[in-house]
């Protein structure tokens with residue numbers, strides 16, 4: 001393990017290599033290799049049933065792989081290392097009948113925290129999540145979104161060495177999303193690697209340094225946003241003062257969409273760009289001809305189709 005970061009804490013990286021898991025005939029996770037570097041925020045995305053939860057369960061050792069392995073700082077992960085991971089499972093799993101603060105303190109103490117420190121940390125986090133007034137209520141009395149805030153609090157407490165969160169943002173209102181994003185940022189800034197799954201692509205785009213896109217159990221794209229964009233098609237938008245339907249007749253161009261004066265297209269060669277511009281200038285006023293960044297949703301659709 002390496003020593004890094006201003007806090008001087010030990011920080012590590014985890015990864016999966018060729019993880020595979022079958023359920024009967026179904027290959028739920030198929031040769032998945034992914035890396036979560038120190039301090040990185042990695043978004044794990046994919047449609048329903050793509051295999052995200054199954055992969056996370058294997059990382060946590062709750063499910064055995066049929067093949068492949070989980071490494072922690074380059075060596076097979078141990079049970080002790082897994083215990084240092086802050087994990088938020090899909091099935092959640094706090095006690096509905098126990099009071100919010102009591103159970104957070106109880107869980108923190110299982111992780112070796114002292115009672116007073118655990119209480120102070122839990123109170124501070126609950127306040128950050130807007131639950132400062134609800135600490136003595138039973139969990140089941142809280143709305144689902146507020147229960148979710150407590151679940152997240154449990155995962156991020158007691159200085160986890162890494163965070164693996166299964167859809168931590170689902171069901172949170174925008175304010176809670178911002179509070180959670182801020183808490184997670186403080187953890188990753190201290191070097192803690194974070195892997196979280198989400199269906200909210202705009203959120204993933206906002207928070208993540210890197211992405212892993214899963215489809216039918218396989219990694220179909222992975223890397224930084226820039227790397228994913230580089231692997232995709234370059235798009236251009238043309239905006240004129242006249243109808244742009246004529247772009248369909250130009251060679252070297254694939255038209256993705258035409259809506260009156262606006263056309264979205266891909267240019268196959270540099271010549272095509274010149275030809276497009278010449279033709280456009282001959283036909284009217286060119287208000288814009290610019291390369292456009294694909295949204296994460298577009299990249300996602302492209303690699304999972």
Ligand SMILES: Nc1ncnc2c1ncn2[C@@H]1O[C@H](COP(=O)(O)OP(=O)(O)OP(=O)(O)O)[C@@H](O)[C@H]1O
Pocket residue numbers: 023026028046047048049050051052053054055
């Ligand atoms: N214990 C199990 N027994 C049988 N099949 C399972 C089991 N757990 C998961 N599966 C199947 O494995 C596939 C992957 O499921 P998984 O829950 O990992 O996907 P996911 O990407 O987390 O989906 P979602 O976004 O819907 O939560 C699905 O087809 C699911 O039905």
